[in-house]
Amino acid sequence: MTQTDVRAVGSGLGRIEGPAKVTGQAKYATEQDDVQDVAYVWPVPATIAKGTIRRIDDAPIRAMAQVLAVLTPDNAPHLQPAEDGELAVLQSRTVSYRGQFVAAVVAQTLEIAREAAERLQVEYDVEPHDVELTQDHPTLYKPDQVNPSFPTDTEQGDVDEALGAAANLVDHTYTTPALHNNPMEPHATLASWDGDELTLYDSNQGAYSAQQTLAKLFGLDPAVVHVVSQHVGGGFGSKGTPRANAVLAVMAARMVRRPVKLALHRHHMFAVVGYRTPTIQRIRLGADAEGRLSAISHDVVEQTSTVMEFAEQTALATRIMYAAPHRRTTHRLARLDIPTPRWMRAPGECPGMYALESAMDELAIECGLDPIELRIRNEPERDPESGKPWSSRSLVECLREGAQLFGWGDRDPRPGTRSDGDWLVGTGVAASTYPAYASPSTATARAAADGRFVVRIAAADIGTGARTALTQIAADALRVSTDFVRVEIGDSAFGQASLAGGSMGTASWGWAVTKACTELREKVERNGEVPVDGIEVQAETSAEIEARSGYKYQGFGAQFAEARVNIDTGEVRVPRLLGMFGVGRIINPRTARSQFIGGMTMGLSMALHEEGVLDLAFGDYVNHDLAEYHIAACADVTDIEAHWLDEHDERVNPMGSKGIGEIGIVGTAAAVANAVHHATAVRIRDLPIRLDKLLGRLPG
DSSP states (O other): OOOOSOOOTTSOOOOTTHHHHHTTOSOOTTOOTTOOSOEEEEEEEOSSSSEEEEEEEOHHHHTSTTEEEEEOTTTSOOOOOOSOGGGOTTSOSEEOSTTOEEEEEEESSHHHHHHHHHHOEEEEEEOOOOOOOOTTOTTOBOOSEETTTEESOEEESOHHHHHHHOSEEEEEEEEEOOEEOOOSSOOEEEEEEETTEEEEEEOOSOHHHHHHHHHHHTTOOGGGEEEEOSOOOOOTTTTSSOOHHHHHHHHHHHHHTSOEEEEOOTTTHHHHSOEEOOEEEEEEEEEOTTOOEEEEEEEEEEEEESSSOOOOOTTTTHHHHSOOSEEEEEEEEEEESSOOOOOOSSTTHHHHHHHHHHHHHHHHHHHTOOHHHHHHHTOOSSOTTTOOOBSOOOHHHHHHHHHHHHTGGGOOOSTTOOEETTEEEEEEEEEEEEEOOOOOOEEEEEEOTTSOEEEEOOOOOSSSOHHHHHHHHHHHHHTSOGGGEEEEOSBGGGOOOOOSOTTOHHHHHHHHHHHHHHHHHHHHHHHSSOOTTOEEEEEEOHHHHHTOOSSBOEEEEEEEEEEEEETTTOOEEEEEEEEEEEOBOOSOHHHHHHHHHHHHHHHHHHHHTOOOOEETTTTEESOOSTTTSOOOOGGGEEEEEEEEOOOOOSSSOTTOBOOOTTTTTTTHHHHHHHHHHHHHSOOOOBSSOOGGGTTTTSOO
16 A cells, blocks of 8 residues: 555645547436436426316327326325425316426437426316515514524514613614525436335435435335446535425336436526525614624525425524624514425525625614724623634634735725716625534545545545545545545435535535544554455444534625616626635545636625515416526626635644535625625615616716
């Protein structure tokens, strides 16, 4: 075993799978060429928002050439009850929202399946629907907990009295619209039965989790369910658990007794894969004459469906960001006739920090303080919520170093005073944060007699570079070059592993890989050589994860934005974004930078463009494609930079790393909104910041 002192972690190793992707050799869910005799499924979405299916006239469709089957609630396989009501596909004639799958057609070609599905006649008994979220909606209730298992409300001290006595007070309501997941690869599944054994090639964020969920749903032993997801074209949380496409594909394959493919159309994805709930957030901040917070109150109203409860943890970050003796957060839900909201990149922290960091900017103006100075004055020594010490917290350093790189010191604090021809110019700042989670995982490491190593773990690479980072982690634990290590991922047969979600993938998988590879190296060293049939070690991290207590593990950052607003048209441009992050040890600077700027770009998109436009009469989001659902493009930002501190955190995990997939989106929208206010003296509290919200209010 040839060891090396050269460390892979920290180097900018290129993506291991890069050549396979650019040459088309990387196979995604429905691109398995070795699966023969494949049929195709096309779902039929409901055209009403609420009601009951009265009749499905499928006889003409079943008579069409090349149509193999029509699945309806009358003939669909029976499923076991599931906590996720959205998985009860075709189990009832009840229609709970527009776009819900009410039938499906299986045919020998994709074109025939789609044509037949569009011709299928479905008759409904229509009921009145309610799809509009309001601050005083009559169905508002307090959920038992918010995602995934946090207290719904928290309170310390006497918030109302402290607010009433505050020298400086901010009391505003901020709203965010529905935001929709649109990964490049749509949700897609290829399902194949071999007797009672099921193989699923599925685009998901966790093959092991998908295996467990689908086995339970279909009443199978998990050992006979094999889920493979070696390459996944994005997820953003929408592929964190199996969705209706996977269930429908398994049903169809069982019915026609041949492999079937189902790839959702972009229109389908606005209804059945999850989206970020719209929010109505009232923030109240009280501070003394020096700008030190005495009270923080954050009240959130959001929506869920009648099918399944999902309560986004929108006020969660407010509980830990700043020091204040009196604090309160609440969440209330309205059950509406709409699809179920789900995870979307940084659920909770993303919309919640938009409101909090906008309010902090308004408080800074009220106090006559620089926005950075206000945040520094309210830095907590410990986690305000739990009282635990931080494993590390670098928000102040991120604010200061980011400000220096951005050129914040040259800023005139007065809003609406700087112009460049027809453009008003301003700058804004906001803080970022995201938890540093970890979840138990299992990894296997094997040494071959030729000095090479194979590491297996059911990780998911959804475009983040997980394969590459894990190769670096494994190489360092084995003390060999990355050329001697092959990491295999995306297969439920490799055992339990964390989802690629909650920014905990690399931390969770890397912990297990480090443990397995370290034990393997020590075993090889003890043996002196590797036998012909190799040496294998399996390691899992349940005990280590369970013992991970006593500290608050959290990443922090600071976002800076420059905004330019045309004084005549109200057009908003953001020529500069800069993020500075304190997220422990960076495993791979190349892939890390990609994650940071990707998140920041999504935050820019949230600030200026993204909005699900709801038609109240039809009960549906009408801009359900990428022509009308606008997202940020290259022209929207000229210069975007991501930097990070050399933060050392030996407590968080063996690698000293914190998750980076989601923190980049947190705070960006607030930084942009704050920059727009600084440029124009106009405060927009309802995203997105469209020109019609600015026109008629601009100076001059």
